[in-house]
Amino acid sequence: MSEQARKYDLYGPDFKRDPHPTFEAMRRDDPIYSQTGLDGKTPIWFVTRYDDVDAMLRDKRFVRDARNALPPDRIPQPSPLDAMLGNHMLNRDGDDHVRLRSLVSQAFTPKRVADLRPRVEAIASGLLDDVAPRGEMDLIDDFAFPLPTIVILEMLGVPSEDRARFRVWANALLEPMMTPEGQAEAVRHLTAFTEYLRALFAERRAEPRGDMLSALVAAGHAGEGLSEDELFSTMVLLITAGHETTVNLIANAVLALTRRPALRDALAADPDAMPAAVEEFLRFDGPVERAINRWAAEDVEWGGHLIRRGDPVILILGSANHDAERFDRPGDLDVARDARAHLAFGKGPHYCLGAPLARLEGAVALNALLARLPNLRLGVDEADLRYRFLPGFRALEALPVRWDVSSG
Ligand code: HEM
Incomplete structure (x- = not known):
């Protein structure tokens, strides 16, 4: 099939700068719409209204595991590297999904996460001690990236000095590989990632500690049904899940606040208001614009369309969160509203496991920034x-910011 023109640009720089006019048009005219994806060939259903996105995320007929949807001859054969990296809960359905999720879910309950607060506050404070006297930083490199990365690596028991390498590896997993050179480079990085993990697993196997890594390695050995591939993939998922997510919750919220100094000052004066504000930041400009694609496991009639078995479906969370049928004045950032019905963490069986942690990190990070960096503002022109x-x-490439530094 030759490359087909797309009605809606969901990839270009204008769309990235402000996707909402596109989403509004789709919700109005084509709430369930099939057009080609990134490869210019494969048709994908894009779903943009809140009620549809919410219902499809909970509907068992839309699955994550291609083997539950596609006829055997169409199931992509995973390379050994894919098997090592992709055998985790987010790629599984039903009992397999429950088994993989329950192995780690205990560590992410609101209670366990609340116990981490002093440590998250100390990490945030330490990062700000380093930069505060400078009066400027790249918010992403210097703060929003290191904070959640150090937290998750400490929780897992992975040396956090190695975090720069994890960033390269996480990018290799997330960036679409558009060229053969890009693919070769990604394979190189991901091979290095698995070698690193293999060495770490061997260390914990020989000498267990009280960390999650040791617990997972033990589950892999104790016949709890965790295969070697699943062990690797679960670690990779947990390490990378916070990389482009919590980082961008913090960065997108700070960008919104630099555009609204009165709100910035009001929140600085009222730290208790931050948890509710975080819900609104997640609704207004959440880090995850789309859920990972699902496949229809059977023919499904939906909203006057026939979605055929094996068709890919993409649910656009960022559009659902701006649906005026669900949220009044969706384009207004209003921290006084009750935004908790947002879909920024997804819905249904794959609802974000890290949501309590992300909420805690977001609130701690934003309160620390507003308390320590007076008159926090953008350090470049908006156009840059x-x-x-x-x-x-x-995900912004960078977010240069400045603040006032007292000379005394
Ligand atoms: C603001 C930050 C975050 C956002 C917006 C976010 C968003 C999401 C979303 C939308 C999903 C569902 C994807 C889908 O159904 O296609 C998801 C799943 C997941 N998230 Fe997060 N996430 C965040 C932070 C984290 C953190 C910090 C962790 C853990 C360290 C984490 C771990 C996971 C895991 C393990 C899943 C898969 C759950 C499953 O398949 O059952 N997330 N996240």
Whole structure:
């Protein structure tokens, strides 16, 4: 099939800068719409209204595991590297999904996460001690990226000094590989990632500690049904899940606040208001624009369309969160509203496992920034801000910021 023109641009820089006019048109005219994806060939259903996105995320007929939807001859054969990296809960359905999720879910309950607060606050404070006297930083490199990365690596028991390498590896997993050279480079990085993990697993196997890594390695051995591939993939998922997510929750919220100094000052004066504000930041400009694609496991009639077995379906969370049928004045950032019905963490069986942690990190990070960096503002012209080409994510390349430094 030759490359087909798309009615809606869901990838270009204008779309990235402000996707909402496109989403509004889709919700109005084509709430369930099939057009080609990134490869210019494969038709994909794009779903943009809140009620549809919400219902489809909970509907068992839309699955994550291609083997539950596609006829055997159409199931992509995973390479050994894919098997090592992709055998995790987010790619599984039903009992397999429950088994993989329950192995780690205990560590992410609201209670366990609340116990981490002092440590998250100390990490945020330490990062700000380093930069505060400078009066400027790249918010992403210097703060929003290191904070959640150090937290998750400490939780898992992975040396956090190695975090720069994890960033390269996480990018290799997330960036679409558009060229053969890009693919070769990604394979190189991901091979290095698996070698690193293999060495770490061997260390914990020989000498267990009280960390999640040791617990997972033990589950892999104790016949709890965790295969070697699943062990690798679960670690990779947990390490990378916070990389383009919590980072961009913090960065997108700070960008919104630099555009609204009165709101910035009001929140600085009222730290208790931050948890509710975080819900609104997640609704207004959440880091994950789309859920990972699902496949229809059977023919499904939906909204006057026939979605055929094996068709890919993409649910656009960022559009659902701006649906005026669900949220009044969706384009207004209003921290006083009850935004908790947002879909920024997804819905249904794959609802974000890390949501309590992300909420805690977001609130701690934003309160620390507002308390320590007076008059926090953008350090470049708005026109110089660039979004990364990461379909499905709202990720700025950099967010230079400045603040007032007292000379005394
Ligand atoms: C603001 C930050 C975050 C956002 C917006 C976010 C968003 C999401 C979304 C939308 C999903 C569902 C994807 C889908 O159904 O296609 C998801 C799943 C997941 N998230 Fe997060 N996430 C965040 C932070 C984290 C953190 C910090 C962790 C853990 C360290 C984490 C771990 C996971 C895991 C393990 C899943 C898969 C759950 C499953 O398949 O059952 N997330 N996340």
